[in-house]
Amino acid sequence: MTREGTLIGDRYRLLGRAGHGTVHARDERLDRIVAVKPLFDEPPAAPTIPVPRAASRAANAAICDVVDEDSKTYLVLESPEARTLAELLEEHGTLAPGLVARFGAQLAAALAAAHDEGVLHAAVDPDHVVISAEGHAGIVAGSGERAYLAPEVLDGGFPDFPSDVFSLGATLYAALEGHPPYDGGLISPRTEGPVTDAVLRLLHPYPTARPTMAAAEELLSVLLTGTDGGTKRTGAGDYRCV
Numbered sequence: 001m002t003r004e005g006t007l008i009g010d011r012y013r014l015l016g017r018a019g020h021g022t023v024h025a026r027d028e029r030l031d032r033i034v035a036v037k038p039l040f041d042e043p044p045a046a047p048t049i050p051v052p053r054a055a056s057r058a059a060n061a062a063i064c065d066v067v068d069e070d071s072k073t074y075l076v077l078e079s080p081e082a083r084t085l086a087e088l089l090e091e092h093g094t095l096a097p098g099l100v101a102r103f104g105a106q107l108a109a110a111l112a113a114a115h116d117e118g119v120l121h122a123a124v125d126p127d128h129v130v131i132s133a134e135g136h137a138g139i140v141a142g143s144g145e146r147a148y149l150a151p152e153v154l155d156g157g158f159p160d161f162p163s164d165v166f167s168l169g170a171t172l173y174a175a176l177e178g179h180p181p182y183d184g185g186l187i188s189p190r191t192e193g194p195v196t197d198a199v200l201r202l203l204h205p206y207p208t209a210r211p212t213m214a215a216a217e218e219l220l221s222v223l224l225t226g227t228d229g230g231t232k233r234t235g236a237g238d239y240r241c242v
Contacts, residue, residue, distance in 0.1 A: 008074060009067035012036055022077075034064065035077040063130060063138055075140065081133035085175060086126035095175045097195035101223040103129070103137040104172045104199075108217035110139050111168065115161050115213050122159040124148065124167035126174055147180035151205055162207035165216055169202025194223055 004023075006014050012025040012034065022037045065076035085103070088095065095103075107129060111121060123144030130138050146154070150166035153159050173181040176191045181203055189196050198219050204210045211219060 008036060008069050009065070009076075012065075012067065012076060025076075027076075035082055036067075037075045037077060038072060063140065075130070077130065078132065083131055084127055085129035085131060085137075085171065088131060089126055089175060089178065094178045094191075097176065097191060097193055098224070099135075100172050100175045101195045101198070101220050102135070103131065103175070104168065105217055105220040105224060106137040107139055107168060107171075108213055108220055111164055112213040112217050115164070120159060120161060121164050121167075124164055125171055129171060147182070148174075150207070151182075152207055160207065161213065162210045165202050165210045165213055166204075166207075168213070168216065169199050169210075172199045173203065195220075198223060 004014050004016055007028075008014065008025065011027060011029050013028055014036065015024040015026060015033075022035045025034055025036045026032070027034050063075055063082075064078040067074045067076060107124075111124070114121060121139065121141070123141065124139065125145045125148035127145065128140050130140060132138075144167065148167045148170040150159070150163040153163050170181050173189065176196060176199065177187070177189050179187070181187055181189075186203070189200070198216075201219065202210060202216055
Protein backbone atom coordinates (compact mmCIF):
# COMPACT_ATOMS: atom_id res chain seq x y z
CA MET A 1 0.00 0.00 0.00
CA THR A 2 1.05 3.65 -0.39
CA ARG A 3 3.77 4.58 2.09
CA GLU A 4 3.34 6.30 5.43
CA GLY A 5 3.00 10.10 5.24
CA THR A 6 1.33 10.07 1.82
CA LEU A 7 -1.77 12.24 1.41
CA ILE A 8 -4.69 10.34 -0.14
CA GLY A 9 -7.46 12.29 -1.83
CA ASP A 10 -5.91 15.60 -0.72
CA ARG A 11 -7.30 14.88 2.72
CA TYR A 12 -6.17 11.63 4.42
CA ARG A 13 -2.57 11.49 5.71
CA LEU A 14 -1.41 7.89 6.12
CA LEU A 15 0.01 7.16 9.59
CA GLY A 16 0.78 3.48 9.89
CA ARG A 17 -0.53 -0.03 9.45
CA ALA A 18 -3.48 -1.21 11.51
CA GLY A 19 -3.39 -4.81 10.29
CA HIS A 20 -5.51 -6.81 7.82
CA GLY A 21 -4.43 -4.55 4.94
CA THR A 22 -5.78 -1.43 6.67
CA VAL A 23 -3.80 1.73 7.40
CA HIS A 24 -4.65 4.40 9.98
CA ALA A 25 -4.82 7.93 8.60
CA ARG A 26 -5.55 11.42 9.82
CA ASP A 27 -8.46 13.22 8.19
CA GLU A 28 -6.82 16.64 7.89
CA ARG A 29 -10.12 18.33 7.09
CA LEU A 30 -11.94 17.14 10.22
CA ASP A 31 -8.89 16.39 12.40
CA ARG A 32 -9.85 12.81 13.26
CA ILE A 33 -8.33 9.36 12.86
CA VAL A 34 -9.86 7.09 10.23
CA ALA A 35 -8.89 3.83 8.54
CA VAL A 36 -7.99 3.54 4.85
CA LYS A 37 -8.32 0.21 3.08
CA PRO A 38 -7.67 -0.67 -0.58
CA LEU A 39 -10.87 -1.96 -2.15
CA PHE A 40 -9.25 -4.18 -4.79
CA ASP A 41 -5.84 -5.77 -5.24
CA GLU A 42 -6.50 -5.06 -8.91
CA PRO A 43 -9.40 -2.93 -10.18
CA PRO A 44 -12.16 -5.15 -11.63
CA ALA A 45 -12.89 -4.75 -15.31
CA ALA A 46 -16.53 -3.81 -14.69
CA PRO A 47 -17.91 -3.83 -11.14
CA THR A 48 -21.66 -4.43 -11.10
CA ILE A 49 -22.26 -1.44 -8.80
CA PRO A 50 -20.01 1.61 -9.26
CA VAL A 51 -17.88 2.06 -6.14
CA PRO A 52 -19.31 5.42 -4.94
CA ARG A 53 -22.83 4.08 -5.38
CA ALA A 54 -21.93 0.94 -3.47
CA ALA A 55 -20.66 3.03 -0.59
CA SER A 56 -23.89 5.02 -0.48
CA ARG A 57 -25.83 1.76 -0.49
CA ALA A 58 -24.11 0.74 2.73
CA ALA A 59 -26.19 3.22 4.77
CA ASN A 60 -24.10 2.65 7.84
CA ALA A 61 -21.41 4.21 9.98
CA ALA A 62 -18.55 2.13 8.59
CA ILE A 63 -17.86 3.75 5.21
CA CYS A 64 -17.52 7.52 5.08
CA ASP A 65 -15.64 8.12 1.82
CA VAL A 66 -14.30 6.46 -1.34
CA VAL A 67 -11.10 7.83 -2.84
CA ASP A 68 -9.43 7.15 -6.19
CA GLU A 69 -5.68 7.68 -6.10
CA ASP A 70 -3.00 6.51 -8.57
CA SER A 71 -5.42 4.18 -10.38
CA LYS A 72 -6.43 2.53 -7.10
CA THR A 73 -9.63 2.81 -5.10
CA TYR A 74 -9.59 3.14 -1.31
CA LEU A 75 -12.38 2.88 1.23
CA VAL A 76 -12.20 5.37 4.08
CA LEU A 77 -13.73 3.89 7.21
CA GLU A 78 -15.11 6.25 9.82
CA SER A 79 -14.04 3.96 12.62
CA PRO A 80 -10.37 2.94 12.65
CA GLU A 81 -11.54 -0.43 14.00
CA ALA A 82 -13.94 -1.23 11.12
CA ARG A 83 -13.30 -4.69 9.69
CA THR A 84 -14.50 -6.85 6.86
CA LEU A 85 -16.61 -9.85 7.78
CA ALA A 86 -13.84 -12.06 6.36
CA GLU A 87 -11.40 -10.53 8.85
CA LEU A 88 -13.77 -11.08 11.76
CA LEU A 89 -14.29 -14.72 10.77
CA GLU A 90 -10.56 -15.24 10.40
CA GLU A 91 -10.11 -14.01 13.95
CA HIS A 92 -13.17 -15.50 15.65
CA GLY A 93 -14.09 -18.48 13.46
CA THR A 94 -17.86 -17.94 13.68
CA LEU A 95 -20.35 -15.36 14.92
CA ALA A 96 -23.32 -15.92 17.21
CA PRO A 97 -26.73 -16.41 15.53
CA GLY A 98 -28.19 -13.17 16.92
CA LEU A 99 -25.31 -11.19 15.48
CA VAL A 100 -25.61 -12.97 12.13
CA ALA A 101 -29.32 -12.09 12.00
CA ARG A 102 -28.54 -8.46 12.80
CA PHE A 103 -25.86 -8.11 10.14
CA GLY A 104 -27.97 -10.08 7.67
CA ALA A 105 -30.97 -7.78 8.12
CA GLN A 106 -28.77 -4.71 7.60
CA LEU A 107 -27.18 -6.17 4.47
CA ALA A 108 -30.51 -7.32 3.07
CA ALA A 109 -31.90 -3.81 3.53
CA ALA A 110 -29.02 -2.29 1.56
CA LEU A 111 -29.28 -4.89 -1.19
CA ALA A 112 -33.08 -4.61 -1.35
CA ALA A 113 -32.72 -0.86 -1.96
CA ALA A 114 -30.34 -1.61 -4.81
CA HIS A 115 -32.71 -4.22 -6.26
CA ASP A 116 -35.57 -1.74 -6.12
CA GLU A 117 -33.58 0.42 -8.53
CA GLY A 118 -32.73 -2.51 -10.77
CA VAL A 119 -29.13 -2.75 -9.54
CA LEU A 120 -27.58 -6.18 -9.07
CA HIS A 121 -24.55 -6.63 -6.80
CA ALA A 122 -23.37 -10.10 -7.97
CA ALA A 123 -20.40 -10.22 -5.57
CA VAL A 124 -21.80 -10.66 -2.06
CA ASP A 125 -19.25 -12.47 0.10
CA PRO A 126 -17.43 -11.91 3.42
CA ASP A 127 -14.68 -9.85 1.77
CA HIS A 128 -17.22 -7.27 0.60
CA VAL A 129 -19.09 -6.90 3.89
CA VAL A 130 -17.73 -4.13 6.12
CA ILE A 131 -18.56 -4.06 9.84
CA SER A 132 -18.03 -0.93 11.93
CA ALA A 133 -16.89 -1.13 15.54
CA GLU A 134 -20.39 0.04 16.47
CA GLY A 135 -21.91 -3.04 14.85
CA HIS A 136 -23.21 -1.68 11.54
CA ALA A 137 -22.86 -3.82 8.41
CA GLY A 138 -22.55 -2.49 4.88
CA ILE A 139 -21.82 -3.90 1.43
CA VAL A 140 -19.28 -2.69 -1.12
CA ALA A 141 -18.62 -3.60 -4.74
CA GLY A 142 -16.06 -6.01 -6.08
CA SER A 143 -15.66 -9.34 -7.83
CA GLY A 144 -17.28 -12.23 -5.98
CA GLU A 145 -15.56 -15.33 -4.65
CA ARG A 146 -16.67 -18.50 -6.41
CA ALA A 147 -17.61 -20.30 -3.19
CA TYR A 148 -20.41 -17.79 -2.59
CA LEU A 149 -21.94 -17.75 -6.08
CA ALA A 150 -25.38 -19.21 -6.73
CA PRO A 151 -25.52 -22.64 -8.42
CA GLU A 152 -27.22 -21.22 -11.51
CA VAL A 153 -24.30 -18.82 -11.94
CA LEU A 154 -21.75 -21.59 -11.44
CA ASP A 155 -23.59 -23.55 -14.14
CA GLY A 156 -22.93 -20.74 -16.60
CA GLY A 157 -26.12 -18.73 -16.22
CA PHE A 158 -26.33 -14.99 -15.82
CA PRO A 159 -26.67 -13.65 -12.27
CA ASP A 160 -30.01 -12.15 -11.30
CA PHE A 161 -31.64 -10.85 -8.12
CA PRO A 162 -32.17 -14.38 -6.68
CA SER A 163 -28.44 -14.93 -7.16
CA ASP A 164 -27.75 -12.06 -4.77
CA VAL A 165 -30.14 -13.65 -2.28
CA PHE A 166 -28.22 -16.92 -2.47
CA SER A 167 -24.86 -15.16 -2.06
CA LEU A 168 -26.15 -13.32 1.00
CA GLY A 169 -27.32 -16.65 2.41
CA ALA A 170 -23.92 -18.21 1.70
CA THR A 171 -22.19 -15.29 3.42
CA LEU A 172 -24.39 -15.59 6.51
CA TYR A 173 -23.91 -19.38 6.50
CA ALA A 174 -20.14 -18.81 6.62
CA ALA A 175 -20.64 -16.43 9.54
CA LEU A 176 -22.56 -19.15 11.40
CA GLU A 177 -20.44 -22.15 10.43
CA GLY A 178 -17.01 -20.76 9.59
CA HIS A 179 -16.98 -21.94 5.97
CA PRO A 180 -19.06 -21.61 2.76
CA PRO A 181 -22.15 -23.83 2.46
CA TYR A 182 -21.18 -26.04 -0.49
CA ASP A 183 -18.45 -28.58 -1.08
CA GLY A 184 -19.89 -30.64 -3.89
CA GLY A 185 -23.23 -30.53 -2.04
CA LEU A 186 -24.76 -28.58 0.80
CA ILE A 187 -22.83 -29.12 4.02
CA SER A 188 -25.26 -29.79 6.86
CA PRO A 189 -24.95 -26.94 9.36
CA ARG A 190 -23.88 -27.69 12.93
CA THR A 191 -25.72 -24.62 14.24
CA GLU A 192 -29.43 -25.15 14.79
CA GLY A 193 -32.24 -22.67 15.33
CA PRO A 194 -34.39 -20.08 13.56
CA VAL A 195 -31.45 -18.07 12.21
CA THR A 196 -30.00 -21.15 10.52
CA ASP A 197 -33.45 -22.05 9.18
CA ALA A 198 -33.78 -18.56 7.67
CA VAL A 199 -30.34 -18.72 6.10
CA LEU A 200 -31.15 -22.10 4.52
CA ARG A 201 -34.22 -20.53 2.91
CA LEU A 202 -31.94 -18.05 1.16
CA LEU A 203 -29.83 -20.98 -0.05
CA HIS A 204 -32.60 -22.84 -1.87
CA PRO A 205 -31.11 -24.40 -5.02
CA TYR A 206 -33.97 -23.13 -7.18
CA PRO A 207 -33.91 -19.36 -7.74
CA THR A 208 -37.69 -19.00 -7.88
CA ALA A 209 -38.03 -20.70 -4.48
CA ARG A 210 -35.83 -18.17 -2.71
CA PRO A 211 -37.39 -15.13 -1.01
CA THR A 212 -36.88 -11.73 -2.55
CA MET A 213 -34.23 -9.57 -0.92
CA ALA A 214 -36.96 -7.44 0.69
CA ALA A 215 -38.56 -10.61 2.08
CA ALA A 216 -35.14 -11.75 3.30
CA GLU A 217 -34.75 -8.48 5.19
CA GLU A 218 -38.13 -8.98 6.85
CA LEU A 219 -37.35 -12.61 7.64
CA LEU A 220 -34.08 -11.73 9.35
CA SER A 221 -35.44 -8.64 11.09
CA VAL A 222 -38.23 -10.65 12.73
CA LEU A 223 -35.58 -12.92 14.24
CA LEU A 224 -34.06 -10.00 16.12
CA THR A 225 -37.10 -9.80 18.41
CA GLY A 226 -36.03 -11.33 21.67
CA THR A 227 -32.59 -12.10 20.28
CA ASP A 228 -29.42 -10.35 21.39
CA GLY A 229 -27.87 -9.21 18.12
CA GLY A 230 -25.32 -6.92 19.68
CA THR A 231 -21.65 -7.14 20.43
CA LYS A 232 -19.84 -6.85 23.72
CA ARG A 233 -16.41 -5.31 23.36
CA THR A 234 -13.66 -5.64 25.92
CA GLY A 235 -10.93 -3.70 24.14
CA ALA A 236 -9.88 -2.04 20.92
CA GLY A 237 -10.82 -4.25 18.01
CA ASP A 238 -11.99 -7.02 20.35
CA TYR A 239 -15.43 -8.33 19.39
CA ARG A 240 -17.33 -10.59 21.74
CA CYS A 241 -20.30 -11.99 19.90
CA VAL A 242 -23.32 -12.94 21.96
